[in-house]
Amino acid sequence: MGFWLPEGGAARWRGGHLYVGEKQAVALVRAQGTPLYAYSARTIRQKYAGYLRAFSGCDALVxxxxxACPNAGVLRTLARLGAGMDVVSGGELGRALAVGVPGERIVYSGVGKMREEIKEALRAGILAFNVESEGELELIAELSGKLHRAARVSFRLNPGVDAGTLKGITTGRHADKFGLTAREVLRLAGRICRMHRNMKLTGLSMHIxxxxTRLAPLGRSLGCLRETAARIYKEHGLMLDFLDAxxxxxVAYRFGERVPSVEDYARTVLQELGPGRAPYPVRIIVEPGxxxxxxxxxxxATVLYIKTRGARRFLILDAGMNDLMRPALYGAHHEIVPAHTGRRERMQKFDVVGPLCESTDTFAAGRLLPASLKPGDVVAILSAGAYGASMAGTYNSRQLPREIVI
Ligand SMILES: Cc1ncc(COP(=O)(O)O)c(C=O)c1O
Structure with a gap:
């Protein structure tokens, strides 16, 4: 068919038609309209099962x-399978609880947890706050005392490692706002025991x-996490319940892009934190999105217009950067395919753009697509299930995109 689709994903070709799970894309659009995010619950289940398999044989919480995708249907699918959840706001906490995830499977990350959010999390009895500053630790101590609720705390370690990914989504360098240095973690581990009897240090976490696309920086960071846990044990006699990687x-956003498999990822995590490596047996948490x-x-999305200027041909869609920000925000690449394609299509280069009043509202420049595309045709922007709808906004007073779980 000529158009690459992510391996093992929700999108597939059948007789020249694009399907999302078992549903033809064009039929979905006919019923729901566009812009439309369509998710396959089956693919979500398969990807989650892949993590469980990769970490089978050890005590792990996924x-x-x-x-990445706060859609209620997606979250419910995962909740039913027993998944835990990593949340970063009261809103996300509410969503996780609403789909039935018990507090003891929820970890709460983020540098700016607010008073009310912390209270909600204490009431929900979450597994741990991934604490990112001393001020946050003090506020949690104060509120856990006032509410008479136990606060389980994990320190988010900033290992000072560059993950080598897009600048906007790298979080483990000392210059980044995230986490605490190993030295700070050790100092606060000493303090926490004296702070409040309701507080307990239960883990160490990180997210670099x-x-x-490379596992070496992850391995180095995990080594730092393990060593910090060992020092907490040595210096304060504290044994942690979990280490959170x-x-x-x-993921591969385009043909030929190489990314580690979930098995390789799990091997790296277990090599650093698994049985025999951690200072004592400890539960492992991972937070994939x-x-x-x-x-x-x-x-x-539906093609609204095709406009030619000199050698440029603009494919103007009804989806814009407010619906999918990644290309405008990070210059991120997403494959774009027609919902139907014939056998011997003549191809032409298009700049694929949205309807918003900014030139950054561009999904792709010079992208090869069938020359036969016309207004009313449907195209699919692939690999959009994560950080797609979740980052959508209403800029230009547009509606939020619709979402459907199949
Ligand atoms: C603390 C934390 N955990 C987990 C994730 C999920 O990362 P990913 O979607 O790359 O798996 C993020 C995302 O940035 C994060 O900030």
Whole structure:
């Protein structure tokens, strides 16, 4: 057919027609309209099962990073399978609880947790706050005392490692706002025991960035996490319940892009934190988002107009950067395919753009697509299940895109 689709994802070709799961893309659009995010629950289940398999044989919790795809249907699919969740706001916490994830499977990350959010999380009895600053630790201590609720705390370690991913989504360098240095972690571990009897240090966590395509920086960071846990044990006699490796595993956004498999990822995590490596047996938490949701979803859009200027041909879609920000925000690449393609299509280069009043509202420049495309035709922007709808906004007073889980 000529158009590449992500392997093992929700999108597939059948007789020249694009399908999302078992549904023909054009039929979905007829019923729902566009812009439309369509997710396959089956793909979500398969990706989650892949993580469980890769970590089978050890005590592990797969906590889906809600920020990647907070769609209720997607979250419910994962909740039913027993997934944990990583949340970064009261809104995400509410979504996780609403689909039935018990508090003891929820970890709460983020540098700017607010008073009310912390209270909600304490009431929900979450597994741990991934604490990112001393001020946050003090506020949690104060509120856990006031509410008479136990606060389980994990320090988010900033290992000072460059994950080598897109600048906007690298989070583990000392210059980044995230986490605490190993020295700070050790100092606060000493303080925490004296702070409040309701507080308990239960873990160490980290997250060095997203869309990781190399595992070496992850391995180095995990080594630092393990050594910090060993020092906490040595210096303070504290044994942690878990070590949390964060998320980050990348996906192939285009043909030929090489990313580590979930098995390779798990091997790296277990080599550093698994039995015999950690200072004592400890539960492992991972927080995947993108690698579960990205290939499970596509963004369907309708061609509004085709406009030619000199050698340039603009394909103007009804989806814009407000619906999918990644290309405008990071210069990220997404494959774009027609919902139907014939055998011997003549191809032409298009600049694929949205309707918003900014030149950054461009999904792709010079992209080869069938010359026969015309207004009313449907195209799919692939690998859009993660950080797609979740980052959508209403700029230009547009509506939020619709979403459907198949
Ligand atoms: C703390 C934390 N955990 C997990 C994730 C999920 O990362 P990914 O979607 O790359 O797996 C993120 C995303 O940036 C994050 O900030």
């Amino acid at each position: 906590a889906f990073a809600v920020k 960035g997203s869309q990781l 964060g998320g980050g595993l990348g 993108r690698s579960i949701a990205a290939d499970a979803g596509v963004l369907l």
